[in-house]
Amino acid sequence: MxxxxxxxxxxxxxxxxxxxxxxxxxxxxxxxxxxxxxxxxxxxxxxxxxxxxxxxxxxxxxxxxxxxxxxxxxxxxxxxxxxxxxxxxxxxxxxxxxxxxxxxxxxxxxxxxxxxxxxxxxxxxxxxxxxxxxxxxxxxxxxxxxxxxxxxxxxxxxxxxxxxxxxxxxxxxPTVREEDGLAMSSRNLRLESDARRAAPVIGRVLGDAARAISGGGDVAATLEAAQATLRAAGFDTIDYLELRGDPDLAPMQVADRPARLFLAAWLNGVRLIDNLPVTPV
CATH class of the missing domain: 3.40.50.620 (HUPs)
Structure with a gap:
């Protein structure tokens, strides 16, 4: 090299x-x-x-x-x-x-x-x-x-x-994840031990929300519940949790075509992002 x-x-x-x-x-x-x-x-x-x-x-x-x-x-x-x-x-x-x-x-x-x-x-x-x-x-x-x-x-x-x-x-x-589901990021190095244990909830929340929306669940209600779960887990600020079209990234209120859920949130001063595909059934 x-x-x-x-x-x-x-x-x-x-x-x-x-x-x-x-x-x-x-x-x-x-x-x-x-x-x-x-x-x-x-x-x-x-x-x-x-x-x-x-x-x-x-x-x-x-x-x-x-x-x-x-x-x-x-x-x-x-x-x-x-x-x-x-x-x-x-x-x-x-x-x-x-x-x-x-x-x-x-x-x-x-x-x-x-x-x-x-x-x-x-x-x-x-x-x-x-x-x-x-x-x-x-x-x-x-x-x-x-x-x-x-x-x-x-x-x-x-x-x-x-x-x-x-x-x-x-x-x-494809996104590479830790064994606990946290998307790998250089910023993960800045997470202190308690925050690192809490961080994987971001992937679980996204997964639950993506499955609910893919199955016909109400988008606004699903995202509101997901934000509540994140705040309860210790996320200080949620920059966004949105459903966007794929690949144009246009905002969506109804999952009527291929889309992705996007999330950015702060945990003890560290900003984490993740996303997952949503494919309507």
Missing amino acids: EILRRKADLRARTREWHAAGQTIGVVLTMGALHSGHLSLVEAARARADRVIVTIFVNPRQFNNPEDLAKYPRTEDSDAAKLAPLAIDVLYVPDPQEIYPEGFATTVSVAGVSSGLCGGTRPGHFDGMATVVTKLLLQTDADFSFFGEKDYQQLQVVRRLVADLDLKTEIVGC
Whole structure:
């Protein structure tokens, strides 16, 4: 595994690979890698001839400076986790490789970015879309792999790739969960012991609500009951618990077509998100 920090060095390597007729898969991360990330790397290895993993904690997608400051930075342990997977390049760009002096461009995606995390984290998706566009261009990837846990992010990336005529195929991969059902996230590292024991209720509540709505249950009443359960379990604030169409993410009051339930809630100062599909019977 080669560790590169300059886009010129990365591009030299990707030119060699493409000249040899090899395909490139990339997994974009902010580090603090867990099994969910590693499952994306394994999917990339199965699909592409060469694999790049990127680590860049992107300041432009944090609307809360404190959240940015607390985000774990664990490059050495991340590299150790990647070593057995035989990736080709770990790209850890210096900040000026992403945002050089005078940088003045923002990629903004309308529609699927509205509401949900787009509503509660102003500017988040603009920052995410901008850095994803830059990294897809810098890596010259044929495939890029994203987890469905961040489902709104996945739809935003698919939209920007289609709209900007980028060549990269975006591949969605299933959410990876802990044994107790909690969706894997780098933020889970910040949960203290009591909060970590309470956190899995988020998956159980979503599962119960998805089954109830799929079976014809009233959407508003089901979501109200789910919120009450979350508050009783210790969740401080619920940013949203909504039914949205899939894949357009339009708000829905009646489950009359394929949809997803989306949830973001705070537990002892840590924001957790999850989602599950809803398929009407």
